[in-house]
Amino acid sequence: MRQLYAKRRSLVLACASVAAGLLLGTVPTASAATAAPELVAAGGSGEPSSGLLSVTARSDSPITAITAHLYASDASNGSGGSGGLEEVATVDDFHLGSGSDTDGRWATTTPLRLAELDTYRVVVDLTDADGDTSSTQSTTGFPYWRTANLLDFEVTPEHPDHSHQEVSVSGRYTVTDPRTGLTAPAADSDVRLITSNWGSPVPLRTDTDGRFTYAYTHTYDGWGLVTPDLDLTPPGQQNGATAYVTPVRSTTRVLLDTDELSTVEGEPVTVSGRAEVMGEDDWEPLAGATVRALWDSDSGAAVTRPVTDSEGRFSGELLMPRSGTAQVRVLGGTYLDASGEEPLRVNVARATSIGSFTVSVGKDSRLTAQGRLYTGESTPSEDDNKVRIRYCADGATGWTTVATVVPGSADPEEGALFQGTFTAPAGQGHYRAEFEGSPNWQAASSESVLVTVP
Numbered sequence: 001m002r003q004l005y006a007k008r009r010s011l012v013l014a015c016a017s018v019a020a021g022l023l024l025g026t027v028p029t030a031s032a033a034t035a036a037p038e039l040v041a042a043g044g045s046g047e048p049s050s051g052l053l054s055v056t057a058r059s060d061s062p063i064t065a066i067t068a069h070l071y072a073s074d075a076s077n078g079s080g081g082s083g084g085l086e087e088v089a090t091v092d093d094f095h096l097g098s099g100s101d102t103d104g105r106w107a108t109t110t111p112l113r114l115a116e117l118d119t120y121r122v123v124v125d126l127t128d129a130d131g132d133t134s135s136t137q138s139t140t141g142f143p144y145w146r147t148a149n150l151l152d153f154e155v156t157p158e159h160p161d162h163s164h165q166e167v168s169v170s171g172r173y174t175v176t177d178p179r180t181g182l183t184a185p186a187a188d189s190d191v192r193l194i195t196s197n198w199g200s201p202v203p204l205r206t207d208t209d210g211r212f213t214y215a216y217t218h219t220y221d222g223w224g225l226v227t228p229d230l231d232l233t234p235p236g237q238q239n240g241a242t243a244y245v246t247p248v249r250s251t252t253r254v255l256l257d258t259d260e261l262s263t264v265e266g267e268p269v270t271v272s273g274r275a276e277v278m279g280e281d282d283w284e285p286l287a288g289a290t291v292r293a294l295w296d297s298d299s300g301a302a303v304t305r306p307v308t309d310s311e312g313r314f315s316g317e318l319l320m321p322r323s324g325t326a327q328v329r330v331l332g333g334t335y336l337d338a339s340g341e342e343p344l345r346v347n348v349a350r351a352t353s354i355g356s357f358t359v360s361v362g363k364d365s366r367l368t369a370q371g372r373l374y375t376g377e378s379t380p381s382e383d384d385n386k387v388r389i390r391y392c393a394d395g396a397t398g399w400t401t402v403a404t405v406v407p408g409s410a411d412p413e414e415g416a417l418f419q420g421t422f423t424a425p426a427g428q429g430h431y432r433a434e435f436e437g438s439p440n441w442q443a444a445s446s447e448s449v450l451v452t453v454p
Helices: none
Strands: 007-011 038-044 053-058 063-071 089-091 094-099 103-108 118-128 133-137 142-144 146-156 166-177 182-185 190-194 202-205 211-217 224-230 236-240 243-245 252-256 260-264 269-278 283-285 291-297 300-304 313-318 324-330 342-349 353-361 366-374 387-392 400-405 416-423 427-435 449-453
Touching: 038 118, 038 133, 038 142, 053 063, 053 094, 053 118, 063 103, 146 224, 146 243, 166 224, 190 211, 202 211, 224 236, 252 324, 252 342, 260 269, 269 291, 269 324, 269 342, 291 313, 300 313, 353 427, 353 449, 366 387, 366 427, 387 416, 400 416
Parallel strands: 146 236, 260 342
Antiparallel strands: 007 236, 038 053, 053 103, 063 089, 063 118, 094 103, 118 133, 118 142, 146 166, 166 182, 166 211, 190 202, 190 224, 224 243, 252 269, 269 283, 269 313, 291 300, 291 324, 324 342, 353 366, 366 416, 387 400, 387 427, 427 449
8 A cells, every 4th residue: 555645845045034034022002901912923824825824813802903014035134124125015804714813823815916936024913902002023934935736646566576576657746826826737847756776866857737757677675765856946845745665575486406416526516406486376487586505514615696597597506625415595685585495415525545555475375455545634434434455466457355444543634544464365466455435535546566475
């Protein structure tokens, strides 16, 4: 539902120096036993373009006569009264509108038709039933201005959504001039339009009927106001309105091509899938949205933010230093709610190596093989932490496992020592150590060693 509120902006001539005149002392003309009438306020009645004048006054007996004297704003010289210049108008057709004849508000019913727009200085003569009189200058002036009226103001839709992001604004301005009492279209006039995107005002021009139109795409992430402002030469007042545009966010989801990927240390994986948005009846491809795949842990973080194409497809490279689970989601925006997170398991096979591999011949054709397994900063799990000693007669084909050993628990950066003793076939043969690896560890193999068994 549109929320509108009346807006008034007053424009005053730069030369109008009398917004608040001197309050003159009252001059009683009767006996000291009775008090002179007191002027409370005098000024405009209704819109500044109405040409109507009001007076609020009180006295100890009924007020019987009211006469207002109007002077141009530049007539004030600080001495009170008429300032020594000719008055512009004299008004005495006041009628009680509210209150009582001893404490009330009087107003004219016939609009003034003056030659110039101005904020006129007002001096009010009051007479009461006791014969007491006073002559007082009002502390406020009489605004005799044009009024700009905003009509047919419409902003649609006020709740744009993902499928309807364009907002249309229209309205019509009229201007009422108190000098003639006529209301006419504000034809061929400049209008400044503030939109929900919080940018600079948009300059517009009215047509011959005072109408203006504008359309824009709402991109601001949240509610925003839309309000026009007619370029009205002062002095004048604007009666306008403001509409609030609040975007509606749609539900989104992400569909991964796979929920598990594997790679080796130092190589990225490609995260891909499809983003969708809930349309009027069903899920639809979500174009131009940002999808985030994030892996975050105590030991590091990695992220990729691909943007979907026209079919809602996305693809981005994610470089993780080690295995873990990344969370993939559509990021929220002006028209989109963030989707739920979809888990993506990424297995990163870390680099390994085998060094210092030797094979020695003992008694009874027993061989002892030993070496070190290097796995960087951590140790493989119990299921993975195995080294196989392999044998091949010609060093080319037909490798077989002759022993399986478990490396020790030394600092992995120094290499975990492994050792195994086994009976070897007689004669010459080639031996090497192999680490089979796993989704989290790359395989490794030592150089082969030629051994002769007597």
